[in-house]
Amino acid sequence: MTEATTQPDRDDVAGVGPQSAMPVGDSVGIICGGGSFPAAVASAVVRSGRRPVMFGIRGWADTAIVEHYAHHWIALGQLGRFVRLAAAEHCQDVLLIGTLLRPPLRHIRLDWQTLRAMPRIVRHFRGGDDRLLSGVVELLEEHGLRVIGVKDVAPQITMPSGVLGRHQPSARDRADIALAFELIATLGPFDVGQAAIIADNHVLAIEAAEGTDNLLARIAALREQSRVTTPRGVGVLVKAPKPAQDRRFDLPAIGPQTVAGVARAGLAGIAVAAGETIVADAAAAIEAADRARIFLVGVGQERRR
């Protein structure tokens, strides 16, 4: 049994020339998980003059977002199918974006290429998310694809350094922010903890499998039960990539929904790693933050240690 080859001649692609407005050789394959971030990335890719080709992961990706552009649907586990389609679409650069929770095994459809890689995938699957994703990237690169990151193709949707919007962190907020970055860095070897909530020097919550929205909802609930008693307007949500995290994918992300969650949790603001965090729908996020009197700050690497 061999793979059918639909791989086009690379010379044909190059022949289109890099100067045309939307050269097919300048296509970017976007493997889309759930949530709105794939839309933000695709639109940034278009603005940068390249052509997005969406590869929606069935069961996760948003149909409207995927089908707004040239697209294909793939199931998890269809490595061979994806590699063939990416080649046919002239996507040498591919990018993974969007929510993709550790999938239940029953959702996975295995094709021949994936079956061959199974022993390695299983090994990666037993580790944390970082290891799983590194395994996938390694497999894609062995098939001649180049896995790029949001920063490479759409730097404008990552958080800049400094304050966005009208509100500033206080000195106490800044101390909480520094402690949270330190906590996240310390948790790195355990492949966990992209986010933490600290209020007045007291660690209220550390993110693991629950995701940031749940993390924030927990603080709102604990406050109602008087299990969190710091006054409203004290405390920060901090998000940062895990130290070992491959920056090409799975960047932390915030958006208007994060701001709403922070407001409900009664915190003072949000701090994220500048340049390494996606801000989805930045205008709406800033407007919501200004209205809720919440600060938004990007902290550069040099100031996180």
Place this chain on the structure above:
Amino acid sequence: MTEATTQPDRDDVAGVGPQSAMPVGDSVGIICGGGSFPAAVASAVVRSGRRPVMFGIRGWADTAIVEHYAHHWIALGQLGRFVRLAAAEHCQDVLLIGTLLRPPLRHIRLDWQTLRAMPRIVRHFRGGDDRLLSGVVELLEEHGLRVIGVKDVAPQITMPSGVLGRHQPSARDRADIALAFELIATLGPFDVGQAAIIADNHVLAIEAAEGTDNLLARIAALREQSRVTTPRGVGVLVKAPKPAQDRRFDLPAIGPQTVAGVARAGLAGIAVAAGETIVADAAAAIEAADRARIFLVGVGQERRR
């Protein structure tokens, strides 16, 4: 303004003699927070031949538990009143036990002794729980009281080393247990994380302000939402004192309710620090664990590194 002194002559106390069945000099003051652990400690104190005097913290302690023994009610902040009552009851040894969440300021009643200590209390209050509790202990000791721990007075209610009940951890469980103890030790400097849940090498949850029951409920909920997809019967709850934690109080605790939560979360079992974890209602906990096919294991210090 001076404190009225109700302190009895210590010689009178000593005169009762240390050999009588329940000498007043052998009284133990038990400062009771919420939950059932104060009852377990008081009954162990009686079995050890000493006399428990309950100091129920208003708003937290269970009335039936407190009033089953010689008792007084105190409010948080009544340091002077507590010191006087402890002296009148001949309790030189005092012990703090039970749930006492970081209280909202409006629940605190300040007396003169406490007011004088306020600047220090406020300083401690800004840190994590360990620092707050160390501050309280320091204050009590300055008033001539000796703060003792559950291990000193009721070692029989702490977890022994080894397996309790019928079920054994697998090799995979043991690997998860080792990783969780390491994670908890790493979090020590942040004064957070007495518990973690790890399944097949993947960190699912880290406890901060929410408490263990909420931690377990979260995993059950995430499983229903398919955000936790490890099979049922895989994964461990691990509890251990934070490395910097004063072992005289605030020991981690498990009981039948913890077993029920672990069963609902679909985990394989529970591992705790042997000798440094209270097991409330051990017989019922073991029976529930056996029925739910859950293991219970105490891990000695030497095997936790």
